Amino acid sequence: MRAVSRQNEIHIERLNKSYAQPTAGDLHYIIQDVNLAVKGGEFFVLLGPSGCGKSTLLSLIAGFVSKTSGQVRVGEKEVERPGQDRAVVFQQADSSLFPWLTVRENVEFGLRMKRIPAAKRKEISNQFISLVGLSGHESKYPRELSGGMKQRVQLARVLSNDPAILLMDEPFGALDAMTRRTMQRELVRIWQDTDKTVIFVTHDIQEALLLGGRIGIMSAGPSSRITDIYEVPLAYPRDLSDPDFHTLYNQIQSHFDE
Amino acid sequence: MSNRLKKGLLHILFWLAGLGIWQLLSLVYGPEILPGPIYTAKGGYELLMDGTLLQYIGISSYRVLLGWTLGSLIAIPVGLVIGKVGTIRVFAEPFLNFIRFIPPIAFITLFLVWFGIGETSKIMLILYATFFIVVLNTLTGVLAVEEDKIRSARSMGASEWQIVLHVIIPATVPYMFTGIRLAMGTSFMAIIGAEMIASNEGVGYLIWNSRLFFRTDWIFVGLICLGFMGFLTDRTVGLLGRKLLSRYGVVSANSLRR
Numbered sequence: 001m002r003a004v005s006r007q008n009e010i011h012i013e014r015l016n017k018s019y020a021q022p023t024a025g026d027l028h029y030i031i032q033d034v035n036l037a038v039k040g041g042e043f044f045v046l047l048g049p050s051g052c053g054k055s056t057l058l059s060l061i062a063g064f065v066s067k068t069s070g071q072v073r074v075g076e077k078e079v080e081r082p083g084q085d086r087a088v089v090f091q092q093a094d095s096s097l098f099p100w101l102t103v104r105e106n107v108e109f110g111l112r113m114k115r116i117p118a119a120k121r122k123e124i125s126n127q128f129i130s131l132v133g134l135s136g137h138e139s140k141y142p143r144e145l146s147g148g149m150k151q152r153v154q155l156a157r158v159l160s161n162d163p164a165i166l167l168m169d170e171p172f173g174a175l176d177a178m179t180r181r182t183m184q185r186e187l188v189r190i191w192q193d194t195d196k197t198v199i200f201v202t203h204d205i206q207e208a209l210l211l212g213g214r215i216g217i218m219s220a221g222p223s224s225r226i227t228d229i230y231e232v233p234l235a236y237p238r239d240l241s242d243p244d245f246h247t248l249y250n251q252i253q254s255h256f257d258e
Numbered sequence: 259m260s261n262r263l264k265k266g267l268l269h270i271l272f273w274l275a276g277l278g279i280w281q282l283l284s285l286v287y288g289p290e291i292l293p294g295p296i297y298t299a300k301g302g303y304e305l306l307m308d309g310t311l312l313q314y315i316g317i318s319s320y321r322v323l324l325g326w327t328l329g330s331l332i333a334i335p336v337g338l339v340i341g342k343v344g345t346i347r348v349f350a351e352p353f354l355n356f357i358r359f360i361p362p363i364a365f366i367t368l369f370l371v372w373f374g375i376g377e378t379s380k381i382m383l384i385l386y387a388t389f390f391i392v393v394l395n396t397l398t399g400v401l402a403v404e405e406d407k408i409r410s411a412r413s414m415g416a417s418e419w420q421i422v423l424h425v426i427i428p429a430t431v432p433y434m435f436t437g438i439r440l441a442m443g444t445s446f447m448a449i450i451g452a453e454m455i456a457s458n459e460g461v462g463y464l465i466w467n468s469r470l471f472f473r474t475d476w477i478f479v480g481l482i483c484l485g486f487m488g489f490l491t492d493r494t495v496g497l498l499g500r501k502l503l504s505r506y507g508v509v510s511a512n513s514l515r516r
Contacts, residue, residue, distance in 0.1 A: 062409070062413060063413075064409050064413075082409065082412045082413040083413065084413065084414065084415040086413060087413060087414070088409065088410060088413050090406045090409075090410065092406065095404040095405075095406040095407065096404070096406035096407055096409075096410045098407065098425070098428070098429075099507060100428045100429075100431070100505045100506045100507065101505075109411070109414055109416075109424070110414030110415055110416075112424075113411075113414060113415050113416040113417070113420050113424070114415055141505065157410075157414070158410075158413075158414070161414050161415065
């Protein structure tokens with residue numbers, strides 16, 4: 001096993017988020033009293049019904065929105081703004097990729113912002129374009145790619161900046177079932193290759209079980225919180241026909257049946 | 259190929275039919291009221307030979323192109339700033355929406371008083387006609403930039419300035435371009451008005467002045483020249499946009515209408 005660096009640990013304590021004004025009487029918490037510790041290099045899945053505040057929690061970790069109260073720490077540092085240590089893969093590739101840039105230029109975006117020389121940029125982008133299986137498509141524009149390929153570009157684009165943490169907001173939600181399965185397998189492979197901490201948001205129990213080392217169950221909003229955490233003691237790649245997989249599936253399902 | 263040929267033939271037929279009807283009507287009403295195509299061609303030839311026609315086309319085009327270019331160049335940064343800075347926008351937006359309903363023609367007398375009877379007043383008028391359209395379009399473009407794009411750039415390490423330069427501006431290009439192209443139409447309207455009222459040369463002057471000699475054929479020559487000038491500049495601008503800006507999503511080949 002690789003050495004676990006503290007820089008990619010995430011600690012969340014008594015975290016509350018409300019979009020109402022702090023002076024308002026009723027605060028309408030989106031999420032309330034969330035506590036979570038994610039270990040470095042872990043694949044953690046946030047599972048919950050639509051609208052429960054999973055994405056809000058992810059945005060708080062990313063630093064896109066500010067918390068109402070509580071703590072979000074990455075490594076030793078309190079999260080106050082977006083940082084290069086935390087990369088975000090968005091649900092909609094069309095709204096987050098830059099359509100005026102080619103695949104290669106998209107992947108090199110962060111490197112260009114850091115003024116890394118072109119030769120070095122090309123070396124890095126080659127590495128990650130090939131890691132996500134897009135070699136040969138470097139000079140295409142996003143509009144020329146399928147949905148699955150666009151998500152691969154997003155993944156390569158964030159990986160090229162070498163973040164410690166990957167925050168993924170239902171990135172495969174808009175893909176067809178077959179592409180989704182391939183992307184899930186690829187993501188596990190890439191995660192195993194790169195030693196990143198991953199927080200993956202989904203509302204799909206099967207997806208959660210295929211990917212996660214641990215699964216945090218979020219209750220339906222408002223005032224959503226993490227009610228239970230499941231360990232998934234199954235080896236990768238996971239097998240859908242495994243009876244243990246099935247047992248876990250039913251256990252988790254029972255949370256949402258009530 | 260034969261389909262294209264058919265289309266070409268239909269086009270020619272359409273124009274010939276138009277000319278035929280025009281000629282027929284002119285025979286009915288007499289050439290003083292409605293000069294036919296042959297009569298108009300003769301008038302046009304006359305103006306072409308003594309050099310006035312080309313001179314007038316030249317001067318009108320010069321005024322439009324100069325005012326329109328200056329207006330666009332000033333309007334784009336202004337639109338970007340208004341779009342980007344919320345506090346400025348709060349004050350600027352009502353003002354913009356107030357002033358855009360005042361047509362350039364309404365300002366002619368004031369501009370003559372302010373900028374003199376020479377070229378400056380006409381160019382300022384075109385600048386005015388261009389400015390607000392381009393500002394409003396640019397501003398709309400800035401507001402339409404998806405939050406995901408800005409967020410992803412930010413978490414890849416882009417500074418606020420880099421976000422403006424590498425995300426907001428390229429994402430706004432199609433809006434700017436639409437504004438610039440629409441402004442071309444209003445610029446032509448403004449210049450003809452200005453030349454009718456306060457000029458001794460130009461196509462607008464030709465159209466207006468011909469009434470003194472009751473040369474309705476010259477009026478027709480002026481109208482046709484206007485049509486061609488507008489058509490050609492719009493096609494040129496459209497072509498340039500498609501060739502140079504296609505990566506930003508400027509694709510429309512058809513002329514825009516107001």
